[in-house]
Amino acid sequence: MSYVDEVMERVIAKNPSEKEFHQAVKEVLDSLRIVIEKNEEKFRKNAVLERITEPERVVSFRVPWVDDNGQVQVNRGFRVQFSSAIGPYKGGLRFHPSVNQGIIKFLGFEQIFKNSLTGLPIGGGKGGSDFDPKGKSDREVMAFCQSFMTELYKYIGKDTDVPAGDIGVGGREIGFLYGQYKRITGLYEGVLTGKGLTYGGSLTRTEATGYGLVYITEEMLKANGKELAGKTVVISGSGNVAIYAAQKAMQLGAKVVSMSDSNGYVYDPEGIDLDLVKEIKEVRRGRIKEYAEAKASAQYTEGKGVWTIPCDVALPCATQNELDLEDAKTLKANGCFAVAEGANMPSTREATDFFLENDMLFMPGKAANAGGVATSALEMSQNSQRMSWTFEEVDSKLHQIMIDIFKKVDEASKKYDLEKNYVAGANIAGFEKVVDAMNAQGIV
Numbered sequence: 001m002s003y004v005d006e007v008m009e010r011v012i013a014k015n016p017s018e019k020e021f022h023q024a025v026k027e028v029l030d031s032l033r034i035v036i037e038k039n040e041e042k043f044r045k046n047a048v049l050e051r052i053t054e055p056e057r058v059v060s061f062r063v064p065w066v067d068d069n070g071q072v073q074v075n076r077g078f079r080v081q082f083s084s085a086i087g088p089y090k091g092g093l094r095f096h097p098s099v100n101q102g103i104i105k106f107l108g109f110e111q112i113f114k115n116s117l118t119g120l121p122i123g124g125g126k127g128g129s130d131f132d133p134k135g136k137s138d139r140e141v142m143a144f145c146q147s148f149m150t151e152l153y154k155y156i157g158k159d160t161d162v163p164a165g166d167i168g169v170g171g172r173e174i175g176f177l178y179g180q181y182k183r184i185t186g187l188y189e190g191v192l193t194g195k196g197l198t199y200g201g202s203l204t205r206t207e208a209t210g211y212g213l214v215y216i217t218e219e220m221l222k223a224n225g226k227e228l229a230g231k232t233v234v235i236s237g238s239g240n241v242a243i244y245a246a247q248k249a250m251q252l253g254a255k256v257v258s259m260s261d262s263n264g265y266v267y268d269p270e271g272i273d274l275d276l277v278k279e280i281k282e283v284r285r286g287r288i289k290e291y292a293e294a295k296a297s298a299q300y301t302e303g304k305g306v307w308t309i310p311c312d313v314a315l316p317c318a319t320q321n322e323l324d325l326e327d328a329k330t331l332k333a334n335g336c337f338a339v340a341e342g343a344n345m346p347s348t349r350e351a352t353d354f355f356l357e358n359d360m361l362f363m364p365g366k367a368a369n370a371g372g373v374a375t376s377a378l379e380m381s382q383n384s385q386r387m388s389w390t391f392e393e394v395d396s397k398l399h400q401i402m403i404d405i406f407k408k409v410d411e412a413s414k415k416y417d418l419e420k421n422y423v424a425g426a427n428i429a430g431f432e433k434v435v436d437a438m439n440a441q442g443i444v
């Protein structure tokens with residue numbers, strides 16, 4: 001049996017019921033076959049794949065808090081510190097009822113390669129809780145965040161592990177978490193990114209993942225003789241990534257016709273009114289169906305189905321496995337020629353394979369959404385220097401980072417005669433740097 005297959009079997013046996021983690025590891029290891037097979041004995045002897053698929057540390061903890069009725073609630077918190085080969089652990093916190101150890105491990109594993117692709121010195125980590133901020137009062141969210149940080153603070157620090165936001169963790173949650181960290185430790189340090197602008201946050205961080213997604217999409221299109229201007233774009237989700245992807249796509253001349261949430265999707269053939277989406281989602285914390293109630297040209301449909309809307313370019317920006325094989329076939333049949341992932345692993349493996357086998361341009365999340373963590377690393381730099389860069393400075397660094405990521409991914413795919421397979425390109429380019437650093441540091 002090949003070394004890759006052996007390790008894959010072991011990963012499944014050692015981590016039963018962590019299906020998202022298996023899916024992420026399998027995708028990466030399958031892409032790496034071509035690299036591993038060239039030097040299989042060396043990789044096997046050094047147990048490189050066993051080490052890279054085993055987190056350096058997993059912390060799981062109880063998070064008790066009191067709700068507005070005086071009832072004590074108990075959630076489970078996680079922090080997975082996956083790899084510190086190229087820098088301090090870096091990766092977001094997710095608050096969503098679906099969170100479990102397998103989901104946090106898949107996200108932490110992906111983060112290793114994503115962070116490597118940014119070219120910045122950041123290792124891979126991820127955390128979160130099965131707490132659902134939806135429908136909770138600000139006081140309840142604060143109580144939860146304070147309890148969560150009362151345990152988490154023991155494991156993080158500006159030079160060890162720097163969490164950020166993800167699903168369910170935005171500016172409000174980062175503020176409460178930061179306040180509690182500072183109160184417990186007495187340290188005013190850049191231990192979290194995504195902070196508010198008045199207490200160490202970086203301009204452009206809010207926009208970074210969505211903007212970065214569109215910058216790299218434009219690079220991919222340009223390299224293939226196309227451009228975003230004049231194209232119709234379908235976006236799923238209506239959170240942080242989706243909103244700013246829509247904004248940048250519109251700035252580049254595309255027409256965005258949809259947004260969604262976990263209840264349903266809106267289709268607005270006139271083009272999405274982003275101010276209205278922001279008012280509903282960022283100010284009122286409402287549901288996307290309110291968009292269709294406020295705008296006559298829009299139509300709301302309950303449930304899944306956003307990928308049935310005809311488009312040229314699709315940007316999945318909600319959550320993992322939200323786009324399956326049937327969706328991929330529908331997109332293709334309706335004329336879609338490019339897909340770039342704002343979310344982490346939104347396409348199932350079958351959908352990804354379909355895109356690659358049917359000559360669609362496809363940029364995987366670990367490259368396409370790396371602008372968020374890259375800008376977080378820029379926030380860390382500004383905090384260390386006690387400086388603040390302008391919006392334009394950060395935006396132009398972000399833009400350059402995304403151009404560089406596209407180049408690395410493209411070159412890695414060409415190096416192994418896998419031209420236009422950006423999945424393989426991203427996995428290989430991310431892996432090579434991490435392995436080089438691991439080898440240099442001995443058996444750790």
Ligand code: NDP
Binds near residue numbers: 242317344369
């Ligand atoms: P937000 O919480 O701001 O928004 C998430 C959006 O996705 C909401 O519209 C939400 O709808 C929808 N969604 C979440 N879970 C589901 C589900 N199970 N089914 C359908 N829709 C769902 O999160 P972000 O925008 O920050 O994150 C979106 C994706 O981007 C995630 O995969 C995240 O890991 C990834 N990402 C985020 C980065 C960042 O900087 N924020 C960086 C890199 C990747 P609802 O309100 O109904 O839950």
